[in-house]
Amino acid sequence: MSRTVSIFYHASILAVSFVCGVICFHIIGSANAESFVLYIEPRLAGDKQSIFRLVLPVIVSVGIILLLATHHFLKIFIRVTVAMRATFFGFSSVFLLQKLEAFWLYTIWWFPFQLIYCILLLVLCNLLVPAWAKRRIGKQVSGQSIMLNFIALFIIMVAEFIVISYVLP
Template sequence: MVRSLSFIHLFIILAVGYIGGALLFREMPATGIERLITFYDTRVVKGHEAGYIRPVATAALFFLVAFALASFNKTRFLVLFFGAVKCVFFGLSSSYLLSTGAKMMAYSIWWFPFQFISCFLFLMYCAVLSPPYFMNTTLGKRRNTRALPTIIGLSVAVLAIEIVVFRFILQ
């Protein structure tokens, strides 16, 4: 029961973050949106002219910041919030892509599925680092972090496949 609750919890965070990003898109000026999206993924704004180092560095930065937040007891509660921030960027970038006239085929093959999977994997990473209240360990037990290398490996594989799809299939 607890395992299914955690997946439902993560999907709710993902959905609310995505919708929050879409609503944020409606309220922000275009220059502010482009600056935020350029930080998250330059390819959304610049297309094929953008390099591939920046998306990889941004993904690594998200994982490192979440790990740093989980390392200290005073900031551990911010880990899932930081995962939700990534979901907001996902919704904001999706709204920007659709509003700028991106081809629906490119959006449905490249952006949405890969970002959805990578956001969910990142939320799983955050939940393993700092479990929600209903998954907390009892006193004296340590957190089970055996899943972290698997989640990181899957995230790297999804990012690599996304770059290949963007580079070679969507030209």
């Protein structure tokens, strides 16, 4: 029962944050949103891709999550990092879908990889600071499960680089 509640809790974080990003895009308008989206994620403009631009958003998100997990009072904000990433995911998804020529870019690259990143970051959050579990917050988690999460993040980054470099024109 505890796992089911946790899955619904994390799925609702992703869904609500994504929808909030869509609503924010419509409130701000496409003219103002384009400069914001391209400032945060210049890869969406079709610029030359670099490994640094690929790794930076993931490293920053993981770094913030690890930083928040180290302090007792900041642990309540750990899922906010993933919610903000999912909000930008929804915001930039509407931006890409509004550009008709970017449909395949969205379908092949942006949506699947950003969704997987958000899910893996939520799993990392749950490993470091469990939402509803029988163990107490702060109890040691096996390093093997955290290492598997980092390996999965690395595999997804490599797959994203392959898709961006070789599959998409």
